[in-house]
Amino acid sequence: MYPFPDVISYYMRRWGKNGGKGLRALDVGCGSGVHSNFLAGFGIEVVSMDFSESSIAHAKQLFPHPNISYQVSDFASFKPQGRKFDLAIDRCSTTHSSKNMTKDFYKMLQNHLAPGASLFWQGFNWDNSGRKLGREQADGSWSEFSGGIFKELGSTAFFKHEDLPEVFTGYIIENVRRISDLDMKTEHDHSSWIVELKYA
Numbered sequence: 001m002y003p004f005p006d007v008i009s010y011y012m013r014r015w016g017k018n019g020g021k022g023l024r025a026l027d028v029g030c031g032s033g034v035h036s037n038f039l040a041g042f043g044i045e046v047v048s049m050d051f052s053e054s055s056i057a058h059a060k061q062l063f064p065h066p067n068i069s070y071q072v073s074d075f076a077s078f079k080p081q082g083r084k085f086d087l088a089i090d091r092c093s094t095t096h097s098s099k100n101m102t103k104d105f106y107k108m109l110q111n112h113l114a115p116g117a118s119l120f121w122q123g124f125n126w127d128n129s130g131r132k133l134g135r136e137q138a139d140g141s142w143s144e145f146s147g148g149i150f151k152e153l154g155s156t157a158f159f160k161h162e163d164l165p166e167v168f169t170g171y172i173i174e175n176v177r178r179i180s181d182l183d184m185k186t187e188h189d190h191s192s193w194i195v196e197l198k199y200a
Contacts, residue, residue, distance in 0.1 A: 001062075003038040004091055006179075006194055010120045011039070020044050023086040026109075029093025033059030033068065040067035044087070047080065049073045075105045084114040092192070095123035098141035099157045103167045110170050110199060117199040119171070125178060125191035126160040149190070159193060172198040 011020070021043030027036040030048035032055070040046050045067055050056050051074040060070055073079075075097055088109065094102040102123070124130075130150045134142035141155040150156050159167065164176060175196040182189045 001032075001034060003034050006122070007035055007089060007091060007120060008038065010196065011042075014118060015042070017042065020087075024083055024114075025087040025089065026080070026085045026112075028088060028090035028105075029096070030059055030070070031055055031093075033063040033070070035089050035091065036068045037063035037065055039087075039089070040065040043067070045069075047071060047082075047085075049078055051075075075101055078105075078108075080109075080112040084112055084117070085109075086114050086117050088113070088117065088119045090119070090121045092122050092124070094121075095157050095159070095192075096153060097155055097157060098137075098139045099159065099163060099167060100139060102157060103169070106168060107170065113199040115200065119197040119199065121168075121193075121195045121197065122179075123193050123195075124156060124158045125193055126158045126163075127189065128158055128191045129188040130156075130190065131158045148188070161193075164193065164195060168195070168197055170199075172200055174198055 024045045025039050027046055027048040030036050030050045033048055036046045036048040047069050049071045053072050056070050056072050075094060094105055130148045131142055133148045134145040134150060136142055141157050143155045145151040177194045179194055180189055180191045
């Protein structure tokens with residue numbers, strides 16, 4: 001029901017509460033639609049895509065905002081329509097595929113971004129403890145997790161720091177943060193990257 005704090009911070013640092021009106025945004029793997037609703041509240045036109053029909057149906061019920069256009073699509077088949085995007089938010093979405101799929105998606109997306117477009121991306125770190133509970137697949141992703149939070153989530157990609165420039169070829173990487181969520185009792189580290197990008 002509430003947007004991720006780092007998404008809020010990312011938006012507010014760039015546009016503030018009065019600066020985003022007229023922008024067009026893409027919510028990649030929108031899930032419940034919570035980030036789409038957050039952006040739409042500032043007068044932003046939002047395209048919200050997710051491969052899950054049930055997620056899209058749920059998002060439409062939770063957040064039936066007139067500024068939001070919901071679309072069922074996966075990363076490979078997504079075909080953006082309309083004017084180019086000024087902003088894209090991807091919070092742990094393409095990371096639930098493979099490194100190559102993530103790279104291919106962001107290469108495709110360049111054709112649909114306005115000059116100077118801003119992007120927020122979060123993906124799982126190679127050192128995430130959950131990776132050790134999975135099995136590496138032929139495409140470099142991980143699945144068949146024996147336990148942990150990834151067990152029911154299918155294919156997942158884990159990224160090393162040196163992977164990021166390759167994945168985001170054609171973008172300017174403005175900032176990279178490693179987020180660590182370490183459980184001191186279990187020593188499970190649910191670590192991820194937050195990458196702030198610009199399309200020149």
